[in-house]
Amino acid sequence: MPQSVFLCRLDELPDGESRGFDPLHTGRDTVMIVRRGRVLFAYRDACPHHGTTPMAWRKNSYLNAAGTRIVCGAHGAQFDIATGHCTLGPSLGQSLTPVPWVVNDQGDVHLLLDPNQEKFP
Amino acid sequence: MKIIGPDALFFGVDDVTACAQYLTDYGLEGVGVTASGGRFEALDGTAVIIANKDDGGLPPAMGTASMLRKTIYGVMDTQALQAVAEELGRDRPVRRLSDGSIEAEDDMGFLLGFQVTMRRKLSLPAEAVNAPGAPARRPANVVAVDDDAVVRPRTLSHVVYFVPDAVKAEGFYARLGFRCTDRLRGAGPFLRPAGTADHHTLFLIQTPPFMKGVEHFTFHMGGPTEVMLAGTRFVNKGYQSFWGPGRHKFGSNWFWYFNSPLGCHVEYDADMDLHDEHWVAREVQLSADASQLFLFQHREKWVPSGPPPGAATGVPKG
Numbered sequence: 094m095p096q097s098v099f100l101c102r103l104d105e106l107p108d109g110e111s112r113g114f115d116p117l118h119t120g121r122d123t124v125m126i127v128r129r130g131r132v133l134f135a136y137r138d139a140c141p142h143h144g145t146t147p148m149a150w151r152k153n154s155y156l157n158a159a160g161t162r163i164v165c166g167a168h169g170a171q172f173d174i175a176t177g178h179c180t181l182g183p184s185l186g187q188s189l190t191p192v193p194w195v196v197n198d199q200g201d202v203h204l205l206l207d208p209n210q211e212k213f214p
Numbered sequence: 215m216k217i218i219g220p221d222a223l224f225f226g227v228d229d230v231t232a233c234a235q236y237l238t239d240y241g242l243e244g245v246g247v248t249a250s251g252g253r254f255e256a257l258d259g260t261a262v263i264i265a266n267k268d269d270g271g272l273p274p275a276m277g278t279a280s281m282l283r284k285t286i287y288g289v290m291d292t293q294a295l296q297a298v299a300e301e302l303g304r305d306r307p308v309r310r311l312s313d314g315s316i317e318a319e320d321d322m323g324f325l326l327g328f329q330v331t332m333r334r335k336l337s338l339p340a341e342a343v344n345a346p347g348a349p350a351r352r353p354a355n356v357v358a359v360d361d362d363a364v365v366r367p368r369t370l371s372h373v374v375y376f377v378p379d380a381v382k383a384e385g386f387y388a389r390l391g392f393r394c395t396d397r398l399r400g401a402g403p404f405l406r407p408a409g410t411a412d413h414h415t416l417f418l419i420q421t422p423p424f425m426k427g428v429e430h431f432t433f434h435m436g437g438p439t440e441v442m443l444a445g446t447r448f449v450n451k452g453y454q455s456f457w458g459p460g461r462h463k464f465g466s467n468w469f470w471y472f473n474s475p476l477g478c479h480v481e482y483d484a485d486m487d488l489h490d491e492h493w494v495a496r497e498v499q500l501s502a503d504a505s506q507l508f509l510f511q512h513r514e515k516w517v518p519s520g521p522p523p524g525a526a527t528g529v530p531k532g
Contacts, residue, residue: 169279169477182279
């Protein structure tokens with residue numbers, strides 16, 4: 094049974110927008126979430142170009158102006174929000190790493206963690 | 215061919231509002247900025263210019279994620295401009311624009327402009343450091359630290375390109391008088407044009423063609439303290455540090471890189487080495503160690519103070 098870590102309430106995530114989180118208290122955001130209605134798309138905040146580097150250009154800013162793509166603030170690599178697949182830029186052909194999540198009956202958003210390693214599964 | 219360095223970089227961006235806020239918070243001054251873009255200047259008038267990527271009349275996009283549309287070089291005088299036009303005219307179309315500048319593509323497909331430089335002459339002190347054994351740079355009672363100091367980018371220092379053929383690209387810039395000051399094997403050359411002593415105004419990084427574009431640009435600050443202070447203020451406004459602060463080996467410049475909405479990194483730098491024709495280029499393999507003398511990482515302000523938590527009173531018992 095994986096452990097979970099509370100991130101926020103669903104109603105704290107503006108629909109159609111993105112937010113970054115630091116669930117493992119590393120000192121910077123390591124998870125980013127895009128909300129579309131009841132559906133969330135959660136990925137590691139790590140561009141596949143360099144593997145571990147953060148993508149936002151400002152706190153919570155992960156999307157293009159139209160809100161239709163995840164864009165890395167390092168070199169503008171564009172990712173499909175639903176699949177995490179890079180469609181343009183340095184990470185072309187690679188994908189963001191999805192992070193499992195649940196929203197419980199109370200509307201709390203949790204990430205699921207690997208209990209042995211205290212990291213994302 | 216006295217090319218000084220980039221006078222301006224022109225970007226066709228996805229989010230003009232975000233980029234305008236970013237460049238203003240970075241420390242550039244908006245000139246003639248509207249909802250559709252504008253010019254963001256350093257103290258000497260060198261600039262980043264942005265427009266909406268879908269606006270008509272922009273130079274074409276590169277077809278990659280890069281938003282850079284044009285690099286506009288400043289040259290020393292009309293003679294230099296004519297020399298550049300003649301050299302480029304030997305094997306490619308050179309357009310003369312109504313503002314007197316010329317325009318042509320480099321061998322990688324980057325659009326270049328050349329103009330008699332519009333840089334304003336700066337007369338500003340450098341950061342002053344006192345050190346034992348050296349004459350005082352700050353006399354008695356002159357305090358170095360000012361919480362409220364206004365620190366602004368002084369001049370556009372350099373731009374870095376991802377190019378699909380760094381050897382060919384270097385050959386093109388050599389025709390325009392750029393010389394290799396140092397080389398990172400596995401990346402590419404640092405290039406200094408003839409009109410400046412700065413270690414580099416252009417650095418080329420070999421990459422696959424789908425990455426072609428700009429890796430970063432940077433403006434020179436007045437010294438390492440200004441890099442740290444401007445960077446700290448930038449972090450405190452929510453901007454994302456990417457690499458730094460630290461100090462490079464080649465060029466010796468202090469650096470701090472940030473993510474940006476311009477499709478590339480944006481850097482603060484200071485205290486770059488100067489060179490002349492007597493310099494012999496160094497060459498090393500690209501590595502973390504070769505890229506920096508040291509590297510720090512920002513953390514929130516903190517102070518060591520007082521007794522440990524279990525000894526809150528400080529009064530001995532008994």
